Amino acid sequence: MGKVIILPETSEKPITLIGSRAGYCWGADVSDNEKNYKRGLDCIESNHGRTLEYVNVEMVLDGYSARVIREWYTHIGGAPTRLQASTRYINYADFEYVTPKKIEANPEAKAIYDSIMEKISEVGRELEALGIPREDSAMILPLGMTTKIVDRRNLRNLIDMSRQRMCTRAYWEYRELFSDICKALSEYSEEWKQIIDSQMMPKCELLGYCPERYCCGRKPKKNQE
Ligand SMILES: Cc1cc2nc3c(=O)[nH]c(=O)nc-3n(C[C@H](O)[C@H](O)[C@H](O)COP(=O)(O)OP(=O)(O)OC[C@H]3O[C@@H](n4cnc5c(N)ncnc54)[C@H](O)[C@@H]3O)c2cc1C
Incomplete structure (x- = not known):
């Protein structure tokens, strides 16, 4: 069972932060956090994606397979960064592994x-x-062995990731990993819970149809609408 640790560098008030950054550009009073919060919410609801990039999520992902982390690394939008447990300095003679x-x-x-x-x-x-x-x-060493990474990426990247990885057809361990991240962020603060509940969804929920070639049946295919 993997573990997600949200590091303290992650803002507890992501919506307020977004509103503050947008406020500078609108000549608004950014010292008022209530107004920042409302403005932040408006940015999110209006799909002003660039404002989401001011919110960074720093976290430790520990105990997930090297295989799922390999898939994690494909999400490169917004130039995320990470460190990964060394395979040179750590003794892997008795490595742990994920059992499907x-x-x-x-x-x-x-x-x-x-x-x-x-x-x-x-x-x-x-x-x-x-x-x-x-x-x-x-x-x-096998892809099933567990590993640990320290990861930093912005909210826009994470929301985009939800579109791909909350898809029923995504690899099961990734879906579990993504659900663990959503749970950890929801518990981190009320503003995060609001973002997770309103923004994280598979692409079919957003589009109203499934764009995948092989559909799970949750939503109709585009040409079946
Ligand atoms: C069912 C399923 C099967 C999959 N199978 C495979 C597989 O077999 N092999 C595999 O490798 N992956 C597979 N994937 C993963 C998927 O195809 C993507 O590789 C993964 O989601 C990361 O790419 P991304 O574009 O979604 O995210 P990011 O790279 O984070 O990009 C996010 C967004 O940022 C923008 N962006 C990013 N980079 C650029 C750029 N260079 N130029 C312009 N705009 C950019 C684009 O708008 C992009 O949509 C699968 C996913 C699913 C759901």
């Missing part, structure tokens, strides 16, 4: 899955005993 629910529920499949993970650990230890440096033995 369908494998967890099938004892025979789980035994096979666990055995290959154990075998990889064993080979890692053997290579280390032969003096092979970790940066080389790390080549055998």
Whole structure:
């Protein structure tokens, strides 16, 4: 089970922050936070996307698979940044890994899955005993192993990500990861809860139809409307 930690550099008042930044451009009184909040809400509702870029989310994603983090890295809009746990300096001889629910529920499949993970650990230890440096033995590590990243990206990127990754057809671990992030942000502050509840949705909810070639049936395909 992965864990999301929202770091204190993340503003607890993202809507007020958006309104304050927009206020400078409108010659408004930015010292009044009540007005900033109302202006921020208006920017969000009016789809003034650039204003969302003043809100950064800094977080630690810990215990998700290297595979889902590889997908996470495809969201590059707004030049997010991140640090990732080293595969050179950390000892991965006894790495942890994610077990998909369908494998967890099938004892025979789980035994096979666990055995290959154990075998990889064993080979890692053997290579280390032969003096092979970790940066080389790390080549055998599986995508299912867990990793940790420290991530920073703006709200616009995160909202855009929800369109792709809350899609029923997105990879299940990503959907879980995204739901964990929404939960962590909702608990972080009331303004965040408001943003999560109103802005995070799959693209079909926004469009009213499904643009994917293979549709889950939640919304009609465009030509079936
Ligand atoms: C069902 C499903 C299957 C998928 N399968 C795969 C797969 O097989 N392989 C794979 O790699 N990904 C896959 N994806 C992920 C997806 O295709 C995108 O790679 C991912 O969502 C990140 O790209 P993005 O455009 O959504 O986000 P970002 O890169 O964060 O971009 C967000 C927005 O910013 C703007 N933008 C970003 N970069 C530029 C730029 N250079 N120039 C101009 N505008 C820019 C665009 O408006 C863009 O829509 C899948 C997703 C789903 C839901």
